[in-house]
Amino acid sequence: MFQVPELAGLCHAVTPGGTIGVSSRQLIIRLRRKSVRGMRGELDEDSIVADVIRAGGLMASGSVQRRIRILVSALPTRTGQQRVRPGDRRAGWPIRTCKITTSAKKSKAQGLDTQGTRQRQGGTNGNNGNAGGNGNGGGVDDGSEESKVKQGFAIAPVELNLQGRNRALVGLGSYIVNAQGGCVDCHTSPTYVAGGDPYKVSRRRSTRRTTWPAAARLALRHVREPDARSEQPLTEAQRYADFVQKMRTGIKAPATYTCRSCRGRFTRT
């Protein structure tokens, strides 16, 4: 397992100059997610590397791919069979010789190749390979928006209020926030319970109670209940325009509101 400074050094090399802005912690969590899928037999190493490059917005050069392979191969196993301690350089997880898990066995029993979703995509188109049932989060990820929506609802940390909302967009948004973008990795406080180690999957904790306030902070007034006594709530169109400006430029638009007590106009930045 990597020592944190070593990991940071490698990730810095992966993201030259830090211009991409992917922190070592974010990257290792993404790598871990991908590698867990690989351990299940759902992805091969090439797919993991490609996914990480795409998810991280990294340059797909040879050196980057080699470094990601190093990172992936150094991740400890989740099954505990090769449990290692921090600093143990013998740690290694051979993706191609990993233990076949239950889901992979099911796929094999159905005559599907256990080494990759890509081959499943080619042979069957979606539904035939789904042996996981409903809401298990272990269905076939065929990369379509429908599967992203389904996965988004499966991993949403809180119960969502879909009243008046576009269900497909909400599911897709949940997928982007909770899986693809990894927003919760930083915008959760705390992401891990006291004593938990973010670099060990087995001890990871992220409960509704802890995720919830962080999600509120992430969205700031987008999800905060408007204080009817002092502020005029923004309309949804105003909130959306504000949100888009933040995401596109990183600059928060100043919000002007009227105090209902003194009727004064104030600008909140």
Add this chain to the structure above:
Amino acid sequence: MPWPVYQDMTDRDLQAIFEYLQAIPYVKTP
């Protein structure tokens, strides 16, 4: 936040994120 990555998201993705955030129930303010 890694703005260089997020600033190029498609409008649909941004709309999806916004819809998701809107679907999260309100925090009860004191």
